[in-house]
Amino acid sequence: MPEMTYLEAIRSALQYEMRQDERVFIIGEDIGVYGGAFGATFGMLEEFGPERIRETPISEAGIMGAATGAALVGMRPVAELMFMDFVLLALDQLANQAGKARFMFGGKATVPLVVRMPGGSGSGAAAQHSQSLESILMHFPGIKVVNPSTAYDAKGLLLSAIRDPNPVVFVEHKLLYKTKGEVPEEEYTIPIGLADIKREGRDITVVANNIMVKKTLAVAEELAEEGIEVEVVDLRTMRPLDVGTITSSVKKTGRLLVVHEACQTGGWAGEIMAIVSAHDAFNYLDAPMRRLAGADVPIPYNRLLERAAVPQEEDIAREIRAIMSNKY
Template identity: 60%
Template structure:
């Protein structure tokens, strides 16, 4: 049975189900308790599970990551929240140098099963220190997994899979997705990590998009369909470890690929995707160069119009797709 839930409700339902099912799962973060989280995602969980399992912390991002790591190392299954992805910069040492590497450094003798949830993205007028999309930093770190769901149903199933996963998972939510609605199956279910999904089938062009950009790519695809351009929209969902095969297969079919993400273009995940495609058999099927549409290489501006221009919008995707289908290699 499915019903409509918002993305935020889907995340909350996943946390609730995991906490009900497994005593080892607990929440830790800033204002996750009575306040219900800065974006209301954990609303009601404090009332249901109490202060032992829904733990408000001081503003101490390094120790939030440290607690998640230490508790996971010794038998618990923490879900940590970093209130804005920007603040994850204050947790980097524990995440990158400890959590990610412990298992390997200790010869495979330990596990560090925690999930670090964090809202990313611009579009809220919060300017340069509350709007970043830093996912690719973590993609670069062996030992971490990076998950970025685009729909409520994916958010729920992928979060439950992340909580079950024996590794540290950076789970990136998007602030503008929190209020989006979609059909979400009831009850406990997981969507396996590292499973790319084709969100829309098409023959003329592949768009590989992440997070909010999947939603925008699907909207662009509607517009393009009216012009006779059939777009295939592919969502990796898990950025690391990446399930590349469906992406490669799609590009082999369409011969054209546009990569869309919100994070700054230079050093972004799009470069990795482009390289994966270029190194694969899809290279021989390309009818046009691989194109990337991504955030401008600037800090996120405050001004509404400047902020809008910084991040790919539906019309930008439509334009880029139109140009690409006319291009020849």
């Protein structure tokens, strides 16, 4: 199986689907010759032409609405927002229009659109280009939220997202773009709504998403040498949430840590803990559940401050040890 970067896996899915479904097109800023701010669509203009690699003015609400309107009329647009932060400019079109059309119109409309957006900190892009806003997007009924942590998941989930009849927000993490993994050349899909146990372990469940999965896996290796076996649950899809995988894992390990880069207040870790606390799995807990989230602070520019604003491997390791030893 060939190795591909996360970014190449995304491009591979886009290319595959555009070759076999002429309804699919990409719409966004600087996605042509430039190839997109992070290069996801690099080279695609030559193959697919400017109609299907539709470059736009800097008009995020316009992009989101164009994709929604086109989806209502039978196309399968994949919109690209240059940074996740910019979804706030497009939120009316995403949440009020795309996300509600099917329900509001009595189930008679379908809005098969995907909107890709890179989130996350670590690139020195500071407060308006580094946010993790998946918790906000998860709040709206009518929007699926997907966030792969590996190149393999990225391709399989993106193919599912494009084929989905409903709006899917596809969150990428900037620091994952260059990470590599084995990715089949051929087509395969990963169902939306299924979490994945990225590492099995008997002692503690860590529920995480995107880059925090990668960090937790590194920590798990380290802790295994100390005899702590961490089970890493990669949510992959934030909405609809795979409650079964989470609760089964908690029942198995009896301990839970939820890790995300998004700010803590109103962050989705609270949702996971609320679900577990109201579930039979709660009875299996041997220690209080904990969460480790981004600090409630805009992402700073300075390298040291930026690093301190979101969970790092040492923080994850510290939290796991604390839960294992019942010392907080």
